[in-house]
Amino acid sequence: MKNVLQKRARLAGLFVGVSLSAAGFGQQAGPLYLDPAQPVEARVEDLLKRLTLEEKVSLVHANSKFNSGGIPRLGVPELRMSDGPHGVREEIERDTWKPAGRTDDFASYLPVGMALAATWNTDLARIFGETLGREALARGKDVMLGPGLNIMRTPLCGRNFEYFGEDPFLTGRMGVAYIRGMQSQDAAACVKHFAANNQEWQRGSINVEMDERALREIYLPAFKAAVKEAGALTVMGAYNRFRGAHCCNNDVLLNTVLKGEWGFKGLVMSDWNGTHDTRESVFGGLDLEMGTNKPTGEFYMAEPFLEGLRKGEYPDSILDDKVRRNLHVLFTLKAVDGKKAGSMNTAENQNAARRTAEEGMVLLKNEGNTLPLKTEEIRTLAVIGGNATRKFARGGGSSGIKAFYEITPLEGIVQRVGAKVNVVYSEGYTPTGQGFPRINPAGMPPGTSGGTSGGTSGPQRTGPPGMGPEGTTLSWGGLQEAGPQKDSTLVERAVQAAEKADAVIVIAGLNHGRFLDAEGVDRRDMKLPYGQDELISRVAQANPRTAVVIVSGAPVEMDAWLDRVPAVLQAWYAGMEGGNALARILFGDVNPSGKLPCTFPARLEDSPAHALGAYPGKDGTVRYDEGLLVGYRWFDAKSIEPLFPFGHGLSYAGFAYSKLRLVRGNGNSGPLVEIRFEMENTGKTEGGETAQVYVQDMQSSLPRPVKELKGFQKVFLKPGEKTAVSIPLDRTAFSFFDPEKGGWLAEKGDFHIMIGSSSRDIRLQEKFKLRESCFETEGRKTIKAK
Numbered sequence: 001m002k003n004v005l006q007k008r009a010r011l012a013g014l015f016v017g018v019s020l021s022a023a024g025f026g027q028q029a030g031p032l033y034l035d036p037a038q039p040v041e042a043r044v045e046d047l048l049k050r051l052t053l054e055e056k057v058s059l060v061h062a063n064s065k066f067n068s069g070g071i072p073r074l075g076v077p078e079l080r081m082s083d084g085p086h087g088v089r090e091e092i093e094r095d096t097w098k099p100a101g102r103t104d105d106f107a108s109y110l111p112v113g114m115a116l117a118a119t120w121n122t123d124l125a126r127i128f129g130e131t132l133g134r135e136a137l138a139r140g141k142d143v144m145l146g147p148g149l150n151i152m153r154t155p156l157c158g159r160n161f162e163y164f165g166e167d168p169f170l171t172g173r174m175g176v177a178y179i180r181g182m183q184s185q186d187a188a189a190c191v192k193h194f195a196a197n198n199q200e201w202q203r204g205s206i207n208v209e210m211d212e213r214a215l216r217e218i219y220l221p222a223f224k225a226a227v228k229e230a231g232a233l234t235v236m237g238a239y240n241r242f243r244g245a246h247c248c249n250n251d252v253l254l255n256t257v258l259k260g261e262w263g264f265k266g267l268v269m270s271d272w273n274g275t276h277d278t279r280e281s282v283f284g285g286l287d288l289e290m291g292t293n294k295p296t297g298e299f300y301m302a303e304p305f306l307e308g309l310r311k312g313e314y315p316d317s318i319l320d321d322k323v324r325r326n327l328h329v330l331f332t333l334k335a336v337d338g339k340k341a342g343s344m345n346t347a348e349n350q351n352a353a354r355r356t357a358e359e360g361m362v363l364l365k366n367e368g369n370t371l372p373l374k375t376e377e378i379r380t381l382a383v384i385g386g387n388a389t390r391k392f393a394r395g396g397g398s399s400g401i402k403a404f405y406e407i408t409p410l411e412g413i414v415q416r417v418g419a420k421v422n423v424v425y426s427e428g429y430t431p432t433g434q435g436f437p438r439i440n441p442a443g444m445p446p447g448t449s450g451g452t453s454g455g456t457s458g459p460q461r462t463g464p465p466g467m468g469p470e471g472t473t474l475s476w477g478g479l480q481e482a483g484p485q486k487d488s489t490l491v492e493r494a495v496q497a498a499e500k501a502d503a504v505i506v507i508a509g510l511n512h513g514r515f516l517d518a519e520g521v522d523r524r525d526m527k528l529p530y531g532q533d534e535l536i537s538r539v540a541q542a543n544p545r546t547a548v549v550i551v552s553g554a555p556v557e558m559d560a561w562l563d564r565v566p567a568v569l570q571a572w573y574a575g576m577e578g579g580n581a582l583a584r585i586l587f588g589d590v591n592p593s594g595k596l597p598c599t600f601p602a603r604l605e606d607s608p609a610h611a612l613g614a615y616p617g618k619d620g621t622v623r624y625d626e627g628l629l630v631g632y633r634w635f636d637a638k639s640i641e642p643l644f645p646f647g648h649g650l651s652y653a654g655f656a657y658s659k660l661r662l663v664r665g666n667g668n669s670g671p672l673v674e675i676r677f678e679m680e681n682t683g684k685t686e687g688g689e690t691a692q693v694y695v696q697d698m699q700s701s702l703p704r705p706v707k708e709l710k711g712f713q714k715v716f717l718k719p720g721e722k723t724a725v726s727i728p729l730d731r732t733a734f735s736f737f738d739p740e741k742g743g744w745l746a747e748k749g750d751f752h753i754m755i756g757s758s759s760r761d762i763r764l765q766e767k768f769k770l771r772e773s774c775f776e777t778e779g780r781k782t783i784k785a786k
Contacts, residue, residue, distance in 0.1 A: 031046060031047075033074075033331075033336070034336065040328060040331045040332055043331050043336075044324055044327045045324075048320060051071065053306070057301070057302065058071070058302075059326045060287060060288055060319070060323065061289040061296065061299040061300075061301045061302045062289065062290045062292075062299065063078065064094045065096070065097065065291070066080065067079065067080050067094070069330075075336065076336060077335055077336065079142050079143060079288075079326065079330060079335070080140060080141050080142045080143070081141065081142065081290075082139065082143070082144060082145065083145045083398045083401075084144070084146055084398055084399035084400070084401065085112075085147050086109065086111065086112050086113065086132075087107045087110055087135070087399075087403070088105075088107040088135050088401065089398070089400070090402040091105040091139075105402060106345065106403065107135055107139070107345070107401050107403065108344070108345050108349045108404060108576060109353065109393040109403035109406055109575045110128060110131065111357045111572060111573065111575040112399070112553055112572060112575075113146075113148060113162045114161050114162075114163065114572055115573065115575070116164070116174060116360060117163075117165045117170060117174050117597035118165075118359075118572065118649075119356060119593075120170070120594075120595050120712055121690075121714045122174060122176075122177040124355065124356060125175075125178045127352050128178055128181060128352060128356055129178040129179060129180065129182035129184075130182065130184060130352075131349045131352040131353070132146075132182050132187070133181065133182040133186070134342045134343045134346075134349065136182075136342065137339055137340060137341065137342025137343075138341065139342070139344070142187065142188060142330070142333050142335050143189075143190050143233075144188070144190065145190045145192065145236065146162075146189065147178050147179070147191065149171055149172075149191055149222040149226060150163050150192075150195075150196075150198055150219075150238075151163070151166060151219055152165055152554070152631070153166075153198035153630060154607060154609045154610065154615050155526055155554050155598075155604065155607055156522045156523040156524075156526070156604070157199050157522055158397075158519060158520065158522045159200055159519055160553050161396065161554060162399055165597025165598040165631075165646075166598040166599060166631030166632070166646065167598075167646065167709050168217070168219070168220075168221040170709060170712070171221075171222040172221050172224075172225035172226070173225075175222050175225065176230040179226055179230035179231075180230050180231075183230070183231065183232075185342070187333070188234050188329055188332075188333055189232050190233075190234040190236050191223060191226045191227070191234070191235045192238070192271070193236055193247070194236060194238055194247060194253060194268075195215075195219055195220060195223060195238060196208040196210065196215075196240060197240050197247070198219075199522055200520055200521055200522045201522045201617075202620070203238075203520070204273075205620060206240050206617055206620065206621070207620055207621040207622070208240055208242050208243070208624065209621055209623045209624065210623070212737065212739040214624055214628055214630075216737035217628055218628060223235070224262055227263075227264050228262055228263070232266065233328075233329050233332060233333070234267050234269060235266065236268075236269050237249070237250070237253075237254070237268060237270050237271060238271060239274050246274070246276055246280070247274075248268075248271060248275055248276075248281070249275070249276070249280040249281045249283075249285065250284055250285065251285060254284060254286070255284070259285060265325065266328060267328070268285055268286055268325075269286075270289050270291070272292075274290075275289045275301070277300060278305055278308065281301055282305060282308070283318070287326060289301040289302075305319075350577060353576050353577045354575075354577035354581050357575050357578050357581035358584060358585060358590045358592075360572060360574070360594045361571050361574070361581065361582065361585055362594035362648070363567075363569055363585075363592040363594070363649060363650040363652075364596075364649075364650070365567055366566070366652075367566040367567065368566055370545065371567045371586060371588075371652070372585070372652060373587050374587075374588075375420045375587065377503075378502045378503050379502055380423075380501045380502050381413070381417065381421050381424070381501060381502065381503055381504075381505065382494075383424070383426075383504075384428045384498065384506045384507070384535070384539055385427070385429070385508050386430060386507075386530070388410040388425060389409075389425070389427075390511060391408060392512055393406050396512040396517060396553075397512075397518055398519055404576065405576055406575075406576045406578070407576065407578060408578075409549065409571075409578070409579045409583075410425055410579070412578070412580045412581070412584075413505070413586070415583065416580075416586075424497050426493050426496075428491060428493075428535045428539075429490055429491070429530040429532055429535055431511060431529070431530055491531070491534065491538060494535060494538075495539060495542045498539045498543040499542045503543070503547075504539055504540075504546040505547050505549060506536055506546060506548045506549065507549045508532045508535075508548055508549065509528065509549075509551035509552040509571075510523075510528070510551065510554075511551075522616070523554075525604060526555060526601070526603075527557050528556055528557070533561060534560075536564075536565065537561045537564060540561060540564040540565045544566070545566070546564075546565050546567075547565065547567035547568070548565050548569070549568075549571050549582065550570050551572070551574075552573075555599070555600040555601060555643070562643075569582075569585065569586075588685070591687035591688065593649070593689065593690070593716075595647050595648065595649035595690050596644060596645070596647060596758075597646070598646060599642045599646045600645075602641070602642060602643040606640050607634070608626035608630065608631075609625075611634075611638075612626055628704070629705065631646055632645060633705035633706070633708070636759070637705065642760075645759045645760035647757070647759045648758040648760070651683070651687045652687060653682070653683025653684070653685050653686070653719070654681070655679055655680065655681060655687075655689040655717070655757065656682050657678070657755060657763035658677065658678050658680070659677055659678045660675075660676070660677040660755065660764040660766055662674070662675060662753060671729055672729055672730055672731055672734070673729050673753075674726050674727070674728050675693055675711065675726065675727040675729060675753060675755065676725070676726050677764055678722055678724055679691060679717065679722070679725050680722040681717035681719055681720060683719060685719060686719065688714055688715065688716045689714070689715055690714045691713050691756075692709060692755070692756050692758065693710055693754070694708060694709055694753075694754040694756060694762070695707065695710045695734065695751055696752035697749075698752055698767075699750055700747060702736060702738065704736055707752075707754060709759070711733065712727070713725055731744075731746050731774055734746040735774070741775060743777040743778075744776045744777075745775050746770060746775075747770070747773050748772050749769065751770060752765060752767060752768075753766050
């Protein structure tokens with residue numbers, strides 16, 4: 001990769017050098033587009049007028065699996081891309097999905113998106129993005145295909161682990177920080193999957209229908225923030241259809257909303273194999289076609305587009321707009337000028353991975369202060385469960401990477417206490433047949449869906465989730481995969497190990513196998529596979545001092561054993577340092593501070609899409625009948641008790657909230673109101689707490705959720721330490737989308753401001769009166785809010 005960067009720098013330097021030499025002899029200065037001191041848009045226009053028609057068209061479609069464009073005669077490099085959202089993907093051959101067999105493409109494996117969201121720490125999200133940006137530069141990449149900002153509509157979505165949870169505000173805040181961090185390193189973020197890609201089941205064909213309020217208030221806000229606040233340079237269209245049109249050429253989403261209302265200046269690229277028609281793509285807002293299952297010259301926006309231009313079927317202006325957007329990204333990233341070197345697998349990057357893992361783990365239950373464990377009280381520790389030794393970096397689909405290293409939970413525990421405690425491991429269950437095959441989506445059989453971003457997922461099922469009988473054998477790209485099985489011998493051995501131990505840690509959960517946390521398919525249900533419910537129940541019966549650690553990217557059911565174990569920790573897929581991070585939390589070196597970014601339902605049927613029968617869809621269409629009531633909004637509206645609520649997360653310390661004050665602002669140059677209060681660590685150990693601000697509209701003219709997250713702040717305090725916390729709320733915290741008026745309305749009247757440790761643990765509350773209404777379309781207000 002170093003050679004690639006040097007070549008780019010030499011090429012750019014060659015043209016600049018020629019320009020300076022010519023100027024020195026009184027000749028005309030070199031091309032403006034090669035002058036880094038010139039504004040980006042001036043450079044774009046200068047280069048645009050130098051391009052031939054054929055060269056322009058070559059810039060709007062891929063020329064290999066992960067590259068596009070490039071004009072050698074003018075010193076314009078290709079735009080180089082890579083998956084993924086939590087690590088730079090392994091290098092593949094230029095024109096196939098086969099691994100390139102390199103030895104310099106090991107990458108830092110960061111925790112998955114759901115784990116990052118669980119930190120509720122925007123400063124850490126920026127560091128996360130910076131880390132990915134540095135590694136992208138070191139590998140010669142211009143664009144990283146992430147973050148994924150799709151909302152978790154159902155716990156079964158196979159890609160929930162990549163996303164940031166169920167709430168648009170939290171997703172937006174974490175996404176903005178991630179993008180700013182990455183792009184500060186001159187690596188572009190590619191925000192995906194735009195939009196309404198909330199299930200993997202039939203993702204390549206399913207048509208999504210929802211009302212305008214749900215679209216504007218739930219599924220678009222995070223994308224809007226990514227564009228308008230973070231300045232995301234690229235956006236990836238989704239596989240699914242929205243209101244009849246494929247998202248990669250959806251006039252409403254791409255032209256009206258993204259480029260029109262939000263003023264997006266960057267490029268829209270297709271998901272890999274997400275383009276279906278030349279004319280629809282040309283006029284539907286697509287700027288860069290990637291991964292179509294054809295030779296690159298036959299892509300819909302390659303030779304067919306060129307022929308249409310020559311025949312006058314498409315105006316030159318629409319091509320120029322697409323080329324401008326591609327060149328805007330290239331020049332903004334300094335790709336023509338030569339970039340800095342970046343860094344791979346450094347101590348700084350590894351520390352970012354470990355810190356994210358530590359802050360993202362969520363302590364769900366801790367009766368009797370079972371955790372943290374004390375080594376002086378334990379002679380023998382039993383570690384049980386297949387996930388204790390499993391590695392996850394390569395799994396899940398297109399987000400899989402070749403990790404420089406990955407510390408498993410067992411390795412982390414042994415390294416932490418092995419010199420003081422006798423650690424005994426028992427597998428407990430075998431994930432029979434689960435594997436991580438890497439499959440070329442273009443070569444899948446008819447009726448299957450391609451893998452996103454050069455994806456690695458298998459074909460779709462022939463029946464919806466929940467209908468596949470356990471034990472059936474499924475063919476997946478040549479891999480014969482048996483359904484979940486259990487081994488009674490392994491269970492008995494685990495029980496014996498538990499009986500002889502002073503304490504037990506069960507490392508349970510899911511993996512990136514098919515029908516679990518994997519791209520291209522959804523889960524069948526929320527249950528733990530491989531007989532783990534029985535395993536945990538029997539182990540807990542054998543030794544009541546049992547803590548359960550769940551490795552997964554989304555909620556799992558726990559009703560079979562939750563009341564039998566005193567402690568549960570949600571660990572997610574925690575990256576290369578996950579085992580070390582877990583051990584540091586289990587033994588008290590680090591105080592857990594994660595909060596759930598999604599509701600954990602007690603039962604799948606408690607979730608809105610499933611309660612209403614609105615998943616996975618019928619006759620090729622899925623209707624979002626729950627409207628605004630996604631996640632905790634549904635559980636509040638229907639008075640359903642979740643297993644663990646949105647925002648929940650315990651600590652080894654305690655935190656007291658007090659002295660709430662609402663300080664009114666003018667709403668123009670500053671916030672409408674400042675939420676001010678004090679927080680104190682009442683425990684005996686240092687810890688972090690995320691205060692969450694929820695707003696309830698008491699007098700709305702249209703139905704609104706019971707409460708909505710509108711602010712949060714994470715605070716770290718030493719024992720006995722107290723601090724003042726201030727969280728600003730602007731007009732958007734009080735607004736809803738009025739479909740008749742076509743804009744955002746904050747109605748005058750009373751609002752209920754609630755500050756909580758979770759959505760169901762409200763500590764402080766006060767009334768706030770909005771004195772005047774405010775209506776706003778994109779960028780225009782008619783009445784000020786006070």
